[in-house]
Amino acid sequence: MAAINSLYIVNKSGGLIYYKDYGSAGRMDTNDTLRVASLWHSMHAISQQLSPVSGCSGIELLQADTFDLHCFQSLTGTKFFAVCEPGTQQIESLLKFIYGLYTDYVLKNPFYEIEMPIRCELFDINLTQSVQKDRVALLGQ
Amino acid sequence: MIGVGKIKQYGNVLDKPLAKGKQEVSLSAFAFLFSELVQYNQTQVDNIGELERRLEDAGYAVGARVLELLCHRDKGNRRETRLLGILSFVHSTVWKVLFGKVADSLEKGTEHEDEYMISEKELLVNKFISIPKDMGTFNCGAFVAGIVRGVLDGAGFPAVVTAHFVPMEGQQRPRTTILIKFAEEVLRREARLG
Numbered sequence: 001m002a003a004i005n006s007l008y009i010v011n012k013s014g015g016l017i018y019y020k021d022y023g024s025a026g027r028m029d030t031n032d033t034l035r036v037a038s039l040w041h042s043m044h045a046i047s048q049q050l051s052p053v054s055g056c057s058g059i060e061l062l063q064a065d066t067f068d069l070h071c072f073q074s075l076t077g078t079k080f081f082a083v084c085e086p087g088t089q090q091i092e093s094l095l096k097f098i099y100g101l102y103t104d105y106v107l108k109n110p111f112y113e114i115e116m117p118i119r120c121e122l123f124d125i126n127l128t129q130s131v132q133k134d135r136v137a138l139l140g141q
Numbered sequence: 142m143i144g145v146g147k148i149k150q151y152g153n154v155l156d157k158p159l160a161k162g163k164q165e166v167s168l169s170a171f172a173f174l175f176s177e178l179v180q181y182n183q184t185q186v187d188n189i190g191e192l193e194r195r196l197e198d199a200g201y202a203v204g205a206r207v208l209e210l211l212c213h214r215d216k217g218n219r220r221e222t223r224l225l226g227i228l229s230f231v232h233s234t235v236w237k238v239l240f241g242k243v244a245d246s247l248e249k250g251t252e253h254e255d256e257y258m259i260s261e262k263e264l265l266v267n268k269f270i271s272i273p274k275d276m277g278t279f280n281c282g283a284f285v286a287g288i289v290r291g292v293l294d295g296a297g298f299p300a301v302v303t304a305h306f307v308p309m310e311g312q313q314r315p316r317t318t319i320l321i322k323f324a325e326e327v328l329r330r331e332a333r334l335g
Contacts, residue, residue: 110183111271
């Protein structure tokens, strides 16, 4: 599974609450990940304002020469975004699936403080499984 | 447990027939409610032992009521009077009504005569819960331990019931074992009954 390079979860005020990288490509140190997260948060907000169409929900996909960045924003303003190899398919549904895991294993955990960094063993376990799992099987969910 | 059963509306709770069981509630709704229960109790205590005790007390009240209800519903107003009878009642009847399945195993302790264990690979209350490292061996299964103690106590089998995580070989997640240690009088009575 080399397609995804890294996964970010950003809370509604732009703070990074979860970061995970897969493989060494595009790996960053902690300060850089925090910076990327809040930068993306601001760009996402600006894009909503600048958009020529009304009711725009912000950038969903950023395509660059060396990577694609897919973003999914939940209704509560929590953003999930993944950096992956150019042309990787079905990241959108993967992000939605990860959102499902977040609502299950993070929000239903009494020891998790909302908007704070995620440290939940079960979330980690299930996330690893779903990212490794075959994409086709994942889509069937 | 995720599906919501069809529930007929009764104006008065007393009109509702007791014998109608088998209603399922949303697992999400239960998980959020239980999560709130734990969070509320966490604000009321200053150590983990106290939190465990409070969860157990909450479960005790459930257990006492469940015993009453199931004795009426499933057993025609009789209750088990023998040790193995009441244990299998907890292991199968109670578990099935509360969690939709029979408990994974019921064993007798190897070291002590008065100890029994009910083990569950994935306890329903723990399904979405990750214990933070700094809370050590704390287990939210204390609530279920309380339910078991409530049932046993109500049926005249006083016992100390605790919940523990037990690591399993080849498994990423530990299982939960509910340890039941009966009071001396229970074993003496049991011996007398032969």
